[in-house]
Amino acid sequence: MTQIERARTGETTEEIREVAAEEGIDPETVRRRVAEGRIVIPANRNRSARVVGIGKGLRTKVNASIGTSTDIADMAMEVEKARVAERYGADTLMDLSVGGDIAAVRRAVMDATGLPVGTVPLYEAFSTAIEKYGAAVEMPAELLFEITERQCAEGVAFMAIHCGINRRTVEMLRRQHYRYGGLVSKGGSYMVAWMEHNNMENPLYEHFDRVVEILKRYDVVLSLGNGFRAGAIHDSTDRVQIQELLINCELAETGREMGCQTMVEGPGHIPIDEIEANIILQKRMSGEAPFYMLGPITTDVAPGYDHITSAIGAALSSAYGTDFICYVTPSEHLGLPYPEDVREGVTAARIAAHIGDMIKYKRRDRDKEMSMARRDMDWRKQFALAIDPERAREIKAKRGNGDSHTCTMCGSFCANEILSGMFEEDKKGSDKE
Numbered sequence: 176m177t178q179i180e181r182a183r184t185g186e187t188t189e190e191i192r193e194v195a196a197e198e199g200i201d202p203e204t205v206r207r208r209v210a211e212g213r214i215v216i217p218a219n220r221n222r223s224a225r226v227v228g229i230g231k232g233l234r235t236k237v238n239a240s241i242g243t244s245t246d247i248a249d250m251a252m253e254v255e256k257a258r259v260a261e262r263y264g265a266d267t268l269m270d271l272s273v274g275g276d277i278a279a280v281r282r283a284v285m286d287a288t289g290l291p292v293g294t295v296p297l298y299e300a301f302s303t304a305i306e307k308y309g310a311a312v313e314m315p316a317e318l319l320f321e322i323t324e325r326q327c328a329e330g331v332a333f334m335a336i337h338c339g340i341n342r343r344t345v346e347m348l349r350r351q352h353y354r355y356g357g358l359v360s361k362g363g364s365y366m367v368a369w370m371e372h373n374n375m376e377n378p379l380y381e382h383f384d385r386v387v388e389i390l391k392r393y394d395v396v397l398s399l400g401n402g403f404r405a406g407a408i409h410d411s412t413d414r415v416q417i418q419e420l421l422i423n424c425e426l427a428e429t430g431r432e433m434g435c436q437t438m439v440e441g442p443g444h445i446p447i448d449e450i451e452a453n454i455i456l457q458k459r460m461s462g463e464a465p466f467y468m469l470g471p472i473t474t475d476v477a478p479g480y481d482h483i484t485s486a487i488g489a490a491l492s493s494a495y496g497t498d499f500i501c502y503v504t505p506s507e508h509l510g511l512p513y514p515e516d517v518r519e520g521v522t523a524a525r526i527a528a529h530i531g532d533m534i535k536y537k538r539r540d541r542d543k544e545m546s547m548a549r550r551d552m553d554w555r556k557q558f559a560l561a562i563d564p565e566r567a568r569e570i571k572a573k574r575g576n577g578d579s580h581t582c583t584m585c586g587s588f589c590a591n592e593i594l595s596g597m598f599e600e601d602k603k604g605s606d607k608e
């Protein structure tokens with residue numbers, strides 16, 4: 176049985192207990208939300224990995240996507256990226272490899288990390304079809320299911336599967352005269368090309384029950400992928416994006432009823448004034464299935480800084496109710512990320528998730544402690560509370576002023592130093608609040 180099926184029988188599984196303990200929530204609340212499909216726990220029964228809960232009432236989680244491309248397929252670098260992502264605090268990893276020996280990279284990544292690992296099985300299927308049959312559009316539909324099952328058996332914890340692309344959504348894309356930014360999902364584009372070439376329905380939509388049955392055997396979380404996410408601000412929240420969201424929300428409900436843990440993926444590129452609407456729609460239409468947002472990127476004009484454009488979007492989306500965010504690195508739109516980009520991306524996304532949770536849950540204790548540590552110039556405590564203590568320590572040490580309590584920002588004009596020793600009695604009052 177899957178986590179959702181067990182929770183429905185009233186069982187509080189070991190994983191539910193772990194999530195509850197980690198989040199400081201009552202296990203019965205977690206069990207009830209797992210049973211309702213409002214929380215998912217990606218814990219493939221064939222692989223032991225860190226137990227992470229995603230969904231209602233839980234800390235916003237951060238995914239780091241890594242993986243080879245057809246131009247750069249360096250397994251050692253992918254392993255290093257996995258380790259960097261884990262070290263800097265990612266909650267999950269996605270191996271999105273499309274180049275080199277995809278299966279070997281995935282296995283190496285899973286061996287190198289204790290994090291739950293997600294994939295997009297379409298990538299391996301289309302890549303295998305190119306190798307074996309000379310073109311992605313020649314892929315036999317059966318291959319999709321075989322590869323999905325193989326990846327499940329290896330221990331993949333969650334899978335982005337593009338079930339929401341169907342002939343109606345493709346027709347809608349045509350009727351709205353395509354898009355400024357075209358299609359930006361690799362799997363989505365290949366699937367549309369396959370459907371057009373073969374004049375057939377998407378097998379993942381047509382045989383959705385089969386997809387669910389495969390994932391259920393291993394208790395893999397089905398993440399309903401968004402092949403029609405907008406890849407340009409001017410395309411955001413268009414009919415085709417919302418049509419796919421509608422289908423995905425419907426499928427999330429069907430999958431859940433069949434006993435499969437499901438979540439729904441969101442865009443993409445969106446201006447900040449459309450983020451809330453996307454979240455309200457997804458939550459209402461899916462019965463509050465966990466929402467996994469890719470960023471979102473909030474402007475198209477900052478290549479080199481898309482970890483920032485997406486962190487702004489991710490902070491807002493987390494505040495409005497998104498449960499899971501995928502990081503974006505500074506190399507987005509420019510090249511395959513290197514390990515240093517992974518560090519930047521994970522840290523930016525973790526900051527965004529924290530900012531969102533401060534609003535979503537009114538959780539501000541850590542910020543309050545940091546404020547007091549700054550006021551008291553307690554550097555050790557400041558580093559301990561920092562999201563990236565290593566970076567904070569490095570900067571302080573490099574621009575240091577010896578044993579001084581202050582830092583070189585203001586030197587002898589340090590406001591904290593000027594007032595140190597004063598207001599001691601008053602502080603006791605404010606520190607208690």
Ligand code: SF4
Nearest residue numbers: 582584585586589590
């Ligand atoms: S020198 Fe300025 S920035 Fe540094 S601790 Fe003092 S007040 Fe803060």
